[in-house]
Amino acid sequence: MSLIKAENVCLGYDGENVVENLFFTVEKGDYLCVIGENGSGKSTLIKALTGLKKINSGTITFGDGLSKNQIGYLPQQTPSQKDFPASVYEVVLSGCLGRKNIFGVYSRRDRRQALDNMAILGVSDLKNKCYRTLSGGQQQRVLLARALCATKTLLLLDEPVTGLDPVATSEMYELLYHLNRDHKITVIMVSHDVNASLKYASHILHMKKDEVYFGDKQSYLSTEWARVFLGDGEKND
Amino acid sequence: MIDTLIFVFSQPFMQRALVGGIVICLCAALLGVSLVLKRYSMIGDGLSHVGFGAVVVASALNFAPVAVAIPVVVAAAFLLLRLGENSTVKADAAVALVSTGSLAIGVVASSLSSGMNQDFNSYMFGTILGLSESDVWLSIFISVPVLVMFLLFYNKIFAVTFDEAFCEATGVKAKLYNGLVAVLTALIIVLGMRLMGALLISSLVIFPSLTAMRVCATFKGVVICSGIVSVVCFLFGIVASVLFDLPTGASIVIANIIVFVIFFCVGKLVKR
Structure with missing residues (x-):
């Protein structure tokens, strides 16, 4: 399916x-x-x-x-996030909340998972850093680690x-x-x-x-759509 | 000087002021963190004016002021939050409309009913030194549940403050927690009006968290620091007002301004 x-x-x-x-x-x-x-x-x-x-x-x-709480989502950043006082760990951990009850108390498993995902995305050494002091690329990795806490699938x-x-x-x-x-x-x-x-x-x-x-990539590349769109893209560049 | 302080602080009116003031300052500071970070600072200000209007109209009509103000301010909080979401009227303009509108209604209502100048002043600038015993109990009955709710839902409130879209997408009911913060804020603002007055209550909400954000790097740090700053400034303000015979509400705000400037400088130095 x-x-x-x-x-x-x-x-x-x-x-x-x-x-x-x-x-x-x-x-x-x-x-x-x-x-x-x-x-x-x-x-x-x-x-x-x-x-x-x-x-x-x-x-x-x-x-x-x-199900809905197994989707990891990376939204576009909002202006207020750019200078948000929160540690990287706090942000990543909050990805686990979707599957929690209304109070949202973190378990040891959640903390483990947050640390694992930070390792996957190479932000472990930023754990206690403040989110707003990170570079744009680091911020996106942190948000991606958070998204991974919410999903194993998508x-x-x-x-x-x-x-x-x-x-x-x-x-x-x-x-x-x-x-x-x-x-x-x-x-x-x-x-x-x-x-x-x-x-x-x-x-x-x-x-x-x-x-x-x-369609899949190969068939897309052979279409008129791709030729026109990619041609336009090169002109714009 | 010490003797004066000991004498003043042993008076029942002062003890009532301390108890009522500390619990409300604490709640206002915690909720303020979420409001300021969501860019909703002005909503606190708008709500205090709505509260003012509601209280004056209620007392002109001989209703119990607080009992009328709480539902009106809660409704206004939801209205302002909703206006922020869909932007037919821009959120900041909406806040200005509602806030000046209610102020005007309050002023007209008070001029129509005679003998209200005393009340008018007290709602505008607060009467923290004139709290009755029932005022103190009311503050505790409302503040303690607000504190408990905030702590119980702390993780969710953090997540929703940081990123509503992500929360909704992953199954955290962001709207529910937004609504919760709105209701709690409305309650604290109506209560805080008795203390600081409509004009000054929003500074209780905004200053401590802004101050804490100058130096703290984690959300938890900001929340804790903001609570401490709020209570300390309240104590300094009230002591200063006793010693130098200054208006209490305004002294508390000035204490907040001073601490903010100090933290601002410390923050700049630490970053360097």
Whole structure:
């Protein structure tokens, strides 16, 4: 059974559809990149998958026993987070809260898991550092470690490299690839960065105003869509 | 000087002021951490004006002021939080509208009813030295549950303050905890109005946490430090007001300003 199956999904604001008749499936271990122009509904789709936003019509089915509190989410950073006084450990640990009762008391297992995930993302030595003193790349790794505390199956990422310098950007992509390949975590990522998306992704969901392409990377690269979009991308660069 | 202090602090009115003041300062400081970090500082200010309006209208109509003010301020808290979410009216403008609007209603109501100047002043600037025994009990009855709730839900409040979107996505009911903080804040603001007055209560909410954030690097550190700063400033303020015969509420705020400046400088030095 597929991890996620979207059938005939329509998305948008105030009942008006931005995206119509969206079909795609995500299997365990896939690396799906969602690309497309601004305003094509990419972030809206991620919000719909996390349940932050209701879909206008259609169905999204979660398979393989995936439930809402097993999704790891890396949202776009808000301005107030940039100077938030919290230690890295506090932030990472808070990823465990989704599966806790209303009081949210951490168990020893949660603490263990937080430390393990910090090790995976190479932020262990930042444990007691203040979140606001970290560089953009370090902050994203910390948020990724937090997301891993919430999931063992699926990561949803909304523009994870926004504002990062080129080195931090490529490190971030390598990390995601590593999580996908070695830790068997399914990745769904919205990205502006088409070239990087094509390098690592196994599947592509290309969204336009009124059409959508979904397929694996090889078949995508041979389409007219890819030629036009990538051609445009090079011109812009 | 010591003798004067010992004499003053042995008076029942002073002991009532200390008990009532400390519990409310503590609660205001803890809730303030979450509000300031969420960029909701002005909501505290807006709510105190709503509370002022509600209290004056209530006493003009011969209702019990606090009993009317609490539900009105809770409702206003939810309204302001909701306005912050969907931005037909920008949140800061909404706060300004509600706050000046209620102030105006309060002023008109007080001028229509005769003999209210004393009350008017006390709601504006507080009467911490004039707390009755029932005021103190009310403060304890409301503050202690607020403290307990804050500590019980501490981890969740931290997570929701840091990142609402992540919480919602991973199954933490962010809206529920936002609502909780709103209700607790409203309660403390109505209570704090008796102490500091509508004009000064928001400084009790905002100053201690901002001060603590200058030097503390963890959320837990900020919460603890903010509570301590709040109580210490309250004590300094009240002592200064006794010794130099100054208005109490304003002295407490000035103590907060001084400590803020000190922490600000220490923070700058430590970073360097």
